[in-house]
Amino acid sequence: xxxxxxxxxxxxxxxxxxxxxxxxxxxxxxxxxxxxxxxxxxxxxxxxxxxxxxxxxxxxxxxxxxxxxxxxxxxxxxxxxxxxxxxxxxxxxxxxxxxxxxxxxxxxxxxxxxxxxxxxxxxxxxxxxxxxxxxxxxxxxxxxxxxxxxxxxxxxxxxxxxxxxxxxxxxxxxxxxxxxxxxxxxxxxxxxxxxxxxxxxxxxxxxxxxxxxxxxxxxxxxxxxxxxxxxxxxxxxxxxxxxxxxxxxxxxxxxxxxxxxxxxxxxxxxxxxxxxxxxxxxxxxxxxxxxxxxxxxxxxxxxxxxxxxxxxxxxxxxxxxxxxxxxxxxxxxxxxxxxxxxxxxxxxxxxxxxxxxxxxxxxxxxxxxxxxxxxxxxxxxxxxxxxxxxxxxxxxxxxxxxxxxxxxxxxxxxxxxxxxxxxxxxxxxxxxxxxxxxxxxxxxxxxxxxxxxxxxxxxxxxxxxxxxxxxxxxxxxxx
Amino acid sequence: xxxxxxxxxxxxxxxxxxxxxxxxxxxxxxxxxxxxxxxxxxxxxxxxxxxxxxxxxxxxxxxxxxxxxxxxxxxxxxxxxxxxxxxxxxxxxxxxxxxxxxxxxxxxxxxxxxxxxxxxxxxxxxxxxxxxxxxxxxxxxxxxxxxxxxxxxxxxxxxxxxxxxxxxxxxxxxxxxxxxxxxxxxxxxxxxxxxxxxxxxxxxxxxxxx
Numbered sequence: 001x002x003x004x005x006x007x008x009x010x011x012x013x014x015x016x017x018x019x020x021x022x023x024x025x026x027x028x029x030x031x032x033x034x035x036x037x038x039x040x041x042x043x044x045x046x047x048x049x050x051x052x053x054x055x056x057x058x059x060x061x062x063x064x065x066x067x068x069x070x071x072x073x074x075x076x077x078x079x080x081x082x083x084x085x086x087x088x089x090x091x092x093x094x095x096x097x098x099x100x101x102x103x104x105x106x107x108x109x110x111x112x113x114x115x116x117x118x119x120x121x122x123x124x125x126x127x128x129x130x131x132x133x134x135x136x137x138x139x140x141x142x143x144x145x146x147x148x149x150x151x152x153x154x155x156x157x158x159x160x161x162x163x164x165x166x167x168x169x170x171x172x173x174x175x176x177x178x179x180x181x182x183x184x185x186x187x188x189x190x191x192x193x194x195x196x197x198x199x200x201x202x203x204x205x206x207x208x209x210x211x212x213x214x215x216x217x218x219x220x221x222x223x224x225x226x227x228x229x230x231x232x233x234x235x236x237x238x239x240x241x242x243x244x245x246x247x248x249x250x251x252x253x254x255x256x257x258x259x260x261x262x263x264x265x266x267x268x269x270x271x272x273x274x275x276x277x278x279x280x281x282x283x284x285x286x287x288x289x290x291x292x293x294x295x296x297x298x299x300x301x302x303x304x305x306x307x308x309x310x311x312x313x314x315x316x317x318x319x320x321x322x323x324x325x326x327x328x329x330x331x332x333x334x335x336x337x338x339x340x341x342x343x344x345x346x347x348x349x350x351x352x353x354x355x356x357x358x359x360x361x362x363x364x365x366x367x368x369x370x371x372x373x374x375x376x377x378x379x380x381x382x383x384x385x386x387x388x389x390x391x392x393x394x395x396x397x398x399x400x401x402x403x404x405x406x407x408x409x410x411x412x413x414x415x416x417x418x419x420x421x422x423x424x425x426x427x428x429x430x431x432x433x434x435x436x437x438x439x440x441x442x443x444x445x446x447x448x449x450x451x452x453x454x455x456x457x458x459x460x461x462x463x464x465x466x467x468x469x470x471x472x473x474x475x476x477x478x479x
Numbered sequence: 480x481x482x483x484x485x486x487x488x489x490x491x492x493x494x495x496x497x498x499x500x501x502x503x504x505x506x507x508x509x510x511x512x513x514x515x516x517x518x519x520x521x522x523x524x525x526x527x528x529x530x531x532x533x534x535x536x537x538x539x540x541x542x543x544x545x546x547x548x549x550x551x552x553x554x555x556x557x558x559x560x561x562x563x564x565x566x567x568x569x570x571x572x573x574x575x576x577x578x579x580x581x582x583x584x585x586x587x588x589x590x591x592x593x594x595x596x597x598x599x600x601x602x603x604x605x606x607x608x609x610x611x612x613x614x615x616x617x618x619x620x621x622x623x624x625x626x627x628x629x630x631x632x633x634x635x636x637x638x639x640x641x642x643x644x645x646x647x648x649x650x651x652x653x654x655x656x657x658x659x660x661x662x663x664x665x666x667x668x669x670x671x672x673x674x675x676x677x678x679x680x681x682x683x684x685x686x687x688x689x
Contacts (some may be wrong), residue, residue, distance in 0.1 A: 005498035033519040035589050040522070043540025055673065154673055158681050191666035194679055198670055209669045216669060301551070306654045308548070327646075361544055 032220075053185035056154060063185070069304060071179070074312035075118030082319045085341045086348070087399055089315055092116035098266040100355045102451035103321075103362060104389060107265030108273060109135055112457060116399070117276070120177040120314055128170075128474060131462050138235035139164035143194060144224035147178035158195050162235045171477040182220040190216040194223040200239035215386045217293035218219035218279060225278035225294075229259060245280040247394045247412050251387060260386075265455060267365030269382040274394045281398050285405035297324045340403055345403035347395070349414040354392040357420035361385050364427045364440045371434035381426040388419035406421045528581060533560045539588055541597070545659035548649040558614070563648060566606045567613060576606065596653045604639060605629030607648075611640040 002277045008015035025236045031314040064071025082089040095102050095239050105111040113131035122144040127133060133141065140162040143149055150174050153161045161169070184191050192198055192208060197219065201208040211219055227250060243249040243256075251272070254260075260270040287297075295310060300323040302311040317324035318337060325336045365381060391412045395401045401409040431437070445451045452459050497505045520526075527535035537546045549555060554563075565580075566572040580603070587593055600609065605628060612625050620623055627637035645651045652658075668675075 001495075003494060004496045005501075022512075026515070028514050029512070029519060032589065033515060033522060036519060036522045039539065041587065042560070043543070150671070150674070153679060157684075158677060174623060184667070184671070190670060192670045193674060195674060198674065198678065211669050219669075303652065306652060306657055308544075308652055308658050 010201075028393055055185060056151040056180065058151055058175045058178065058180055059165065060147060060175065060180075063179040063183075067179075067188070069302075069307070070312045074178070074314075075121065076313040077121045077315065079313075080118060082315060084316055084318045086344050087116060087316060089118050089247075089319075091118055093448070095451070098450045099445045099451035100359050102448060102455060103266070103359050103445060104355065104393070105262075105273070106362070106455040108262035108271070110273060111452070111455060112459070112462060123176040124173060125176070128470075129466070131459075131466055133166060134462055134466050134469070137166040138162060138230060139166055139169045140230050140235045140237050141166050142173050143196070143237050145177065146173045147175050147180040148173045150180055153195070159234055159236065160454070162230070162237060167473065170473075181223070181322075183309050190220050192219065192223060196228065196237040196239055197223045200241050203242050214291065214293050217295040218282070218288075221294040222279040225276055226280060227274050227277040227397075229254075229261065232260075240281075245283060246376055247274075247277070247391055248371060248415075250274075251390050264362060264385075267362040267382065267385060268369065268378075269362070269365065269385040269389075271386055272390045272393075274390060274397045276397050276399070277394055278398045278400060278404070281401050281408060282404040283397075284408040285403075287404070300324050300327070302440075342408045344402040347406065347409055347413070349416075350410060351392060351396055354388070354413050354416045354420060357417055357424065358385070358389050358392060358447070360440070360442060361388070361420050361423045361427065361428065363442055364424060367436060367440045368427055368430045369436065371431060371436050373430050377430050377433075381430065383421045384419045384423035384426065388416045388423060391416035391419070409439075502656040523585075528577070531559060531561055536560045539584070540656060541593055544652075544655065545597075547658045548652070552649060553647055558610075563607050563610045564603065567610060578622070593655075595655050597655075598653060601605070601629065604632075607641070608639050615640075 002132050004018075008018070049066050051062060053063055053066065060074065062070060064074075077089075080090045090368055092115060094116055095111070101114065102111045105114075109132040112134065115126065115130065118126070127145050128140065142152075143162075149161075152169065156164070166414075179185075181193050182190055190213070198208055208219065226239055228239050230236065237265065240253045240259075241252040243253045254272055259272070261273040262268070262271050264271050282294070297317040298314050299310045299312060300317070300320060301308050302323065311320075311323075318340060321333045321336055326333065329336060331339075361381075362385065364377065365385065368378060368381075395409045395416075398404070399408075431440070443450070443453070443454045449459070489511065492574065493502070524538040527538060533546065533549075535544045547561075549560070561573070561577070565576050608628055612627070616625055624637070624640075627640075631637045634637055641647060
C-alpha cells in the first residue's frame with residue numbers, strides 16, 4: 001500500500017480530514033483535562049468562606065459567620081436547663097451536695113469551692129467566679145479555658161505563660177473555649193492547640209501526628225479532659241502518663257517524682273488531687289473499645305432540613321438519647337436512661353462507702369497526731385490514705401466515670417476501700433499504742449457550712465472578698 | 480534497518496503515515512498529544528479506578544457526603560463502596576459494571592449534569608440488593624428473603640433491604656448538600672503548625688524545669 005502522505009498528495013481532502021480530526025481529538029483531550037482540574041479545584045473550594053478567619057482568631061463569632069450551624073449549637077452550651085438524675089448542665093455546688101468532700105480536701109483550694117463543670121461557654125466566667133482563684137494561682141490555670149490562650153502562648157512562650165501569675169494574664173483572657181481550640185481556621189480539620197498533650201505523647205515516645213481521624217475526635221477533648229499537674233517551680237502543665245494511663249500508673253509516677261498536691265490540713269497526709277481523668281477512664285470502657293470517640297455521643301450528628309452536621313452543643317448524651325444511644329442501641333429511651341442511672345447509682349453507692357472510710361481515716365489520723373504519734377509511726381498510714389483517696393477521687397473527678405468505664409471505676413473504688421481500711425487499721429494500732437482505745441468521734445458533716453466550719457474555712461467571708469475583687473480587679477480587666 | 484520485529488513494525492507504521500521532513504515535528508506533536516493524555520490520566524486519578532479502594536470514589540467531590548456518611552455508619556469497616564455497588568458474582572461482571580458506570584459517571588460529571596439528589600438507577604439497585612443478600616444470606620435464609628431481588632420488588636413481592644434498614648450504607652440523606660463540611664481523609668497536620676514551631680523554639684531556648 002502507498003504511504004499515507006502519498007495518498008494525501010493525490011487526495012488533499014483526506015489530508016484536511018486527518019488534520020481536522022487530530023485537532024478535534026487533541027482539543028477534546030485538552031478540554032477534558034481542564035474540566036478535571038477545574039472540578040478538583042472546586043472540590044477544595046466547595047465551601048466559599050464569607051469571612052477570612054485568621055490563624056489565631058479567638059473570637060468564635062467570626063468563625064460563626066462561616067459556620068453558623070456549628071456556632072449556634074456551640075452557643076447552646078450557655079443553656080443550663082438540662083437536668084439528669086445526678087448531673088446535667090445546671091450549676092451544681094458539689095460541696096453542698098456532699099459535704100464530706102470539704103473534709104477530704106481540707107487544706108486545698110477544692111475545699112473552698114467546687115462546682116460541677118457546666119457548658120464550655122461558661123469557662124472563663126466560672127474560673128473568675130470560683131473561690132479557688134481567690135488564692136494565688138499560676139497562669140497555667142487559664143490553659144484550658146479560652147481560645148485566647150493559643151495567641152497569648154504564642155506571644156509569651158509556653159513556659160512564660162505557665163510561670164506568669166493568674167491575675168497578670170487575666171486581662172488577656174476574654175473569650176471562653178471556642179473554635180480555635182480544636183479546629184484549623186482554613187480547613188476546619190481537627191487539630192491540637194495545646195502543648196501539654198503533644199508533650200505527653202512525646203514523653204511516651206508516641207507521635208500524636210499519626211493519630212487516625214476517629215482518634216482525633218477524642219484527642220481534641222483530651223487536650224483538657226485529662227488528669228494533669230503543675231510541675232516544678234515553673235508550674236509547667238504536665239500529664240502524668242509516662243508510666244501509663246491507669247490510676248495506679250499515674251500514682252506510681254507521682255510517687256517516683258515525689259509530687260504532692262497538698263498536705264491535708266487534718267491528717268497531714270501528702271495528698272494527690274486528680275482532676276477529670278475523663279479521656280483516660282473512657283479508654284478502658286466498652287464504648288471506646290468498640291471504636292467510639294467523645295464526639296460520637298457528645299457531639300452527635302444533627303439534621304437540619306437536608307443538611308447533616310455535628311452538633312456543637314456539647315452536653316450530656318442523655319439530653320438527646322434519640323441521636324446518641326439510639327443510633328446503635330435499639331431499646332426505648334426510657335430503658336436506656338434507666339440503664340445509665342443504674343450504673344451511676346451503683347457507683348455512687350460504692351464511692352460513698354469509700355468517702356466515709358476516708359473521712360474517718362483523716363480524722364483518726366488527726367487524733368493520732370494529737371495523741372502524740374511520731375512521723376515514723378504515721379508515715380505508712382498517711383501513704384495509705386494518699387493512695388486510697390487518689391483512687392476514689394480519680395473516679396469521682398470524672399463525671400462520666402460510671403457510664404464511660406463502670407468496671408474500671410468499680411475496681412478503683414474497691415482498691416480505695418482496701419487502702420482506706422489498711423490505713424485505719426494502722427491508725428487503730430497507733431492510737432492504741434498512745435492509749436486511745438475508744439472510737440474517734442466523727443463531726444457532723446450534714447451541711448457544707450458545718451463541714452467548712454469544722455475545717456476552719458469561712459465561706460461567707462471569702463465570698464465577700466471575692467465580690468470585692470470582682471468589683472475592683474475584675475472590673476479593671478475590662479470587657 | 481536491523482532490529483527486533485516489533486521495532487521494525489513501529490518504524491514502518493511511522494513511515495506509512497508521515498512524510499520525510501515531517502518526522503521530527505510529528506514526533507514532537509505526538510509527544511505533546513500523549514503527554515496531555517497521560518496528564519489527564521494522572522489528574523483524573525486514573526490508576527485509582529483500577530483498585531478497590533473507596534477513596535477512588537471521592538476523586539469527585541460530589542461523592543464526599545456519601546463517603547462521609549458511610550465512614551460513620553455500621554458498614555464502614557465491613558464493606559467498601561464497590562463491595563455493595565458492583566456485582567460481585569464474578570470478575571467479569573464486576574469489571575464490566577465498573578467500566579460501564581464509571582464511564583457514565585465521568586460523562587455526567589464532565590458535562591456538569593449531576594442531579595442535586597443522586598439516586599440509584601434500577602440496575603444499580605438490583606446490584607446492591609444482590610450484595611445485601613450475598614453477605615447476609617445465612618441470616619435471612621430462614622425468612623426466604625434471599626429470593627428478594629429487583630424483579631421481585633417490582634412485582635410487589637418484597638422490598639429492597641435498605642427501604643427499612645435505611646442507615647446501613649450511607650443513609651437516606653442523598654443531596655449534595657447533606658454533609659456540607661464533610662472531611663476528605665487528607666493527611667492533615669494533627670498539631671497546629673504554630674504550636675509545633677513554638678515547642679521547637681522553647682526546646683531550643685532551654686525550657687525551665689521540664
